[in-house]
Amino acid sequence: MQSTVPPAVPLPEARERLVLWLLALTQFTVIMDFMVMMPLAPQLMRAFAIEPAAVSGAVSAYAWCAGISGLLASMYIDRFDRKRLLLAMFALFTLSNLACAVAPNFHVLVLSRAFAGLTGGVLASIIMAIIGDLIPAHRRGAATGIVMTSFSLAAVAGVPTGVMLAAHYGWASPFYLLVLFSLLIWFGAWRVLPSLDGHLGRRVPLAQVLPDLIGLYKVRGHLKAFLLSGVNMMTGMMVIPFISPVLVSNIGVQPAEITFVYLAGGVATLFTARMLGRWSDRVGAHKVYRYVALFSILPLMFMTHMPRIPLYAVILFFPFFMTALSGRNIPMQALMTTVPDPAKRGAFLSANSAIQQIGSGVGALVGGLWLHTDAAGHISGYSLNGWIAAGLTLFSVLWIGQVGGATTAAAAPAGERQAA
Structure with a gap:
């Protein structure tokens, strides 16, 4: 028998919108915290007398710890009130940024970044679980679109502000902000x-937590969804981390002008994220993902x-x-909230967040394997990243048809019986 969770009492429209924007702002801090490290690299190198590879290690520490925290969170995220867990993890995340700001040396900074990854990775899962609990399935695309504007806000306002503050008041100022x-x-x-x-009514005993975690990876529908998430994130990270150095070395863009490039992209997504979310609700997440992914090639x-x-x-x-x-990511994330049984939504989304972080790490790692600087100072091998990303995109377009929601799977037999 499929387990169910009592539906949450619908919120008034104004309060629901306020909740979604608060979730978006929470996600904004997590994304800005991750993104702002990369443009701070020159200042960190001067402040701590380190090489670029060391700064890359600090960035990687965040991503891998975020992935680990997602795996661990799937063991406990459904055992607590969503609000209390969000507030607790957000407080720890805030503390990690304070630790970054006051770090006396680079080793402490790396440890603080790892702590930020451990807490930030869980926050993303909790946010998506709250959307799944509060918002009906037919409106989750639009809700996800609102929360996904956090990426645009970070690109438009967060990172440029942080870089400007760092230029005038030192590398620690973005973390104080x-x-x-x-x-x-x-x-x-x-x-x-x-x-x-509402999900606590079906809370499993502690002795069953680890078997249930392993069980998440034994469900065929979950594995199909995890593969889609991992490949989708890997596709982007084959290209995105290397945009700035390629624009500077190959195209002749000045480092200071990179801000205008990202600002233009951020402004665009600030408007298109919600449009894509509403479109996903109207015609379906599968169809919108296919259209946007094919265009992205x-x-x-x-x-x-x-x-x-x-x-x-x-x-x-x-x-x-x-x-x-x-x-x-908008139709894909909306689809992910429908994949698991509702009582296991938090655990599933935590595991999915971990898979996404791992996919990001693998994409960045693989994407840099064959890149090198030639005698003219240009970065070579980047075109191969594009061909691989295009191939992975085509795979995801085909594979998304294998990913279905639990409610859809449950409804199918009933429909067949009705037709009979």
């Missing part, structure tokens, strides 16, 4: 979020085969790239 902003959001979430404990290939063009042309192109790459 994150601490202040996180405290304000935490207080807003404490006041606005409702208690979400064009900007992926152009990005990795870009000729030397003027800065204004790069700025005009980048909104298409950002819209396509981030837009694929």
Whole structure:
């Protein structure tokens, strides 16, 4: 028998929208925390007398710890009230940013980044679980679109502000800003979020937690969804981490001008994220994912085969790239909330978040294997990344048809009986 969770009491429309924007702002702090490290690399190298590989290690520490935390969280995320767990993890995340800001040496900074990854990875899972608990399935695409604007906000406002502050007040200032902003959001979430404990009625005994975690990876439908998530994230990370150095070395864009490129892309996604979410609700997540993913092959290939063009042309192109790459995630994330049995939604989404982090790490690692700088100072091998990303995209377009929701699977036999 399929287990069910008592539906949450519907929130008034105004409060529901406020909750979604608070979740988006929470996610914004997590994304900004991760993204701002990369443009801070030159200042960190000067401050701690380290090599670029060491800065890359600090970035990697966050991603891998976020993946580990997602795996561990799937063992306990469904054992607590969603609101209380969000507030607790967000408080620890805020503390990790304070630790980054006051780090006396690079070793402490790396440990603080790892701590930020452990807490930030769990927050993403909790946010998606709250959407699954509060928002009916037919409106989750639009809800996910609102929360996904966090990426746009981070690209448009968060990272440029952090880099500007760092240039004037030192590398630690973006982390102090994150601490202040996180405290304000935490207080807003404490006041606005409702208690979400309807899933606790089917809480399993502690002795059953580990077998249930292993069981998540034995469900055929879950494995199909995990493969889609991992490949989707790997596709983007084959290309995205290397955009800035390629634009500087191969296209001739100045490092200071990179801000305008990302700003243009962020502004575009700020508007398109919600449009794609509503479109996903109208015509279905599967169909929208296929359309957007197929379209994304064009900007992926152009990005990795870009000729030397003027800065204004790069700025005009980048909104298409950002819209396509981030837009694929909106219908995919909405679909993921429907895959598991409702009582296991939190655990499934935690495991899925871990798979996404691992996919990101693998994509960045593999994407850098054959890149090298030639005698002219240009980065070679980037075009191969584009061909691999295009192939992975085509695979995901075909594979998404294998991913179905638990409610759909449960409804199918009933429909067949009715037809009979």
